[in-house]
Amino acid sequence: xxxxxxxxxxxxxxxxxxxxxxxxxxxxxxxxxxxxxxxxxxxxxxxxxxxxxxxxxxxxxxxxxxxxxxxxxxxxxxxxxxxxxxxxxxxxxxxxxxxxxxxxxxxxxxxxxxxxxxxxxxxxxxxxxxxxxxxxxxxxxxxxxxxxxxxxxxxxxxxxxxxxxxxxxxxxxxxxxxxxxxxxxxxxxxxxxxxxxxxxxxxxxxxxxxxxxxxxxxxxxxxxxxxxxxxxxxxxxxxxxxxxxxxxxxxxxxxxxxxxxxxxxxxxxxxxxxxxxxxxxxxxxxxxxxxxxxxxxxxxxxxxxxxxxxxxxxxxxxxxxxxxxxxxxxxxxxxxxxxxxxxxxxxxxxxxxxxxxxxxxxxxxxxxxxxxxxxxxxxxx
Numbered sequence: 001x002x003x004x005x006x007x008x009x010x011x012x013x014x015x016x017x018x019x020x021x022x023x024x025x026x027x028x029x030x031x032x033x034x035x036x037x038x039x040x041x042x043x044x045x046x047x048x049x050x051x052x053x054x055x056x057x058x059x060x061x062x063x064x065x066x067x068x069x070x071x072x073x074x075x076x077x078x079x080x081x082x083x084x085x086x087x088x089x090x091x092x093x094x095x096x097x098x099x100x101x102x103x104x105x106x107x108x109x110x111x112x113x114x115x116x117x118x119x120x121x122x123x124x125x126x127x128x129x130x131x132x133x134x135x136x137x138x139x140x141x142x143x144x145x146x147x148x149x150x151x152x153x154x155x156x157x158x159x160x161x162x163x164x165x166x167x168x169x170x171x172x173x174x175x176x177x178x179x180x181x182x183x184x185x186x187x188x189x190x191x192x193x194x195x196x197x198x199x200x201x202x203x204x205x206x207x208x209x210x211x212x213x214x215x216x217x218x219x220x221x222x223x224x225x226x227x228x229x230x231x232x233x234x235x236x237x238x239x240x241x242x243x244x245x246x247x248x249x250x251x252x253x254x255x256x257x258x259x260x261x262x263x264x265x266x267x268x269x270x271x272x273x274x275x276x277x278x279x280x281x282x283x284x285x286x287x288x289x290x291x292x293x294x295x296x297x298x299x300x301x302x303x304x305x306x307x308x309x310x311x312x313x314x315x316x317x318x319x320x321x322x323x324x325x326x327x328x329x330x331x332x333x334x335x336x337x338x339x340x341x342x343x344x345x346x347x348x349x350x351x352x353x354x355x356x357x358x359x360x361x362x363x364x365x366x367x368x369x370x371x372x373x374x375x376x377x378x379x380x381x
Contacts, residue, residue, distance in 0.1 A: 006091040010077050015138040015146060020225075022306040023217030025151045025210055028135035033125040034092050037134065037155060038102060039162050040064040041085035042109070042373075043116045049370045055348055057373065059185050059249055060109040060117050061085045062350040062364050063178070064102065069352070070179035071101035078136055078148040080307040081350075081364040083199075083372030085117075087155050087307060089136065089148070095121065099169055104178035106171070112252035119169045120162040127154040139306070142299035144359040149306040156203070156308040180253050182354035186272060187297075188241045189346040189368050190232050195317040196343040197232050199367035199375040202328070203309035207335025216331045217310045223327060229316040231303045232347035232365060237294020240279040243272055288356055296359065301349070303365045311372060313347060313365045340378035344369030 013029050021027055042048070042057050049057070064086040069076040072094055079088035090098050102119040109117040124134050133152030140146045161167045190197075202220060204213045224230065243250075250272070251265040277283070279290045303313045316324065321343065331337045346368035353361035366372055 006093070007075070013078075013136055013138055015140050016149075017140050019139065019304060020218045020221045022137075022139065022149055022221075022310065023214035025135060025214070028137040028149070028151050030152075031089055031124045031134045031136055032091075033123075033128065035124045036090050036092065036095050036098070036121050037124060037127065037158050038064075038068065038088045038090060038098055039085065039118075039120045039122075039155075039159055040102065040105070041082075041118045041159065041162060043118050043163075045084045045373045048115065049373060054366075054368060054370060054373070055185060055245070055350075056113045056115060056249060057084045058348055058350045058364065058366050058371075059183070059253075060105075060113055060115050062352060063105050063109065063180055063183055064117075064119070066180050066183040066352050067101040067105040067178035068098050070181055071097045074354070080148055080150060080305060081302055082307060082311070083366045087150065087159070089124070089134070089150075100172070100176060101178060102169055103172050104176050105180075106169075108178050108180070113249075118162055120158070120167045121169060122158050122161070122167050124154070127158055130157060132157045141302065142296070144296065145300040145362060147302050147305055150308055151306065153204075153308055182352050183253050184351040184353060185249050185349075186243045186246045186275070187238050187349040187351070188243055188245065189348055190234075190238055192232065192315050192345055192347075193234070194229065194315045194320075196315075196321060197345065197347045197367050198229075198312070198314050198316045198321060198324070199342045199344070199371040200312045200314070200324075201309055201340045201372060201375045201379060203338045203379060205332065205335045205337045208337065212336045216336045217306075219327060219331075220310060220312075220324070223324060224312070224314055224316070224320070227317065227320040227323070229314045229320050231298060231301055232313060232315045233298040233301050233303070233349065233363075235295065235298055237291070237297050238349060240276065242276060247272065293356060296361065297349075297363050300361060301363045301365045313367055313371065315347075338380040340375035340380075342367060342370055342374040342378065344371070
């Protein structure tokens with residue numbers, strides 16, 4: 001399948017406009033057998049979380065998306081951010097470029113972030129041969145951004161294979177530096193406005209039918225909608241604060257050069273000062289309107305998605321969390337679902353925005369205190 005055919009096929013993928021539909025597998029299209037899945041995962045996330053370094057984990061996960069997307073000249077359309085990693089689907093003609101980009105970001109994460117990033121690729125046909133499926137749909141998050149969602153159990157199985165080292169990309173001795181253009185972590189943590197930031201993962205349970213699992217996910221979404229528990233990022237966008245905590249990480253995104261580390265960090269601080277001034281004072285530059293960009297940022301976040309299970313980062317009151325746990329426990333008790341839930345006081349934003357004039361700038365949201373990575377450890381407990 002060439003790039004033209006791939007793009008044409010992607011345009012046939014269903015786009016959901018009501019998030020409550022995400023649990024209905026019949027609304028998803030099967031990926032072609034000839035395609036490949038790409039996966040990444042930070043293997044030592046527990047230690048990094050304990051040391052308060054979760055922002056670096058998010059950066060590594062989003063870096064996978066940024067690196068592969070840039071290697072494919074922006075053609076990566078089917079991907080999902082998972083907090084400590086990412087998943088995506090690519091056609092066969094993009095396999096070589098994708099593998100090189102993954103190898104590059106793996107080396108970068110180790111060198112610059114001190115993190116061990118597992119990366120792997122596997123054919124969709126191989127996933128189906130193992131008894132699982134990979135189906136995809138888009139969720140229209142805003143007028144300008146849509147995110148891919150996956151169902152069928154194939155990604156979950158492939159990730160388990162990667163974590164037990166059954167599949168992995170071999171390290172190359174001729175690794176190119178990853179192109180991380182557009183990757184950014186300069187927005188500060190977002191404080192909860194309602195009580196707690198909830199990181200929630202809901203997976204299909206052993207006793208679930210397609211209908212019962214879809215109903216369970218619909219009930220969770222309805223409960224959160226009813227209680228106005230939603231995007232941790234305010235409608236007006238995140239607060240404009242001086243991003244001191246982000247300077248070191250941001251300086252590690254740029255490619256290595258003859259400049260010493262202190263000089264790279266100085267450049268980041270100078271750039272941040274200009275950006276901070278523009279946003280703080282609301283200075284309009286041509287067609288760029290800072291306040292409008294912040295509103296777009298909120299709308300474009302991926303705070304809710306479906307990746308072989310419901311994944312939510314939402315701002316909830318204590319009363320809503322209690323109701324949510326009760327509903328989840330009832331569904332888990334019947335075998336319909338397995339779930340992991342983790343609470344914290346703040347959320348993090350990691351961005352992939354190659355240009356501030358591109359309305360499709362993407363912003364990945366996760367809980368600041370371990371988020372999805374910690375919620376995943378509670379699955380089934």
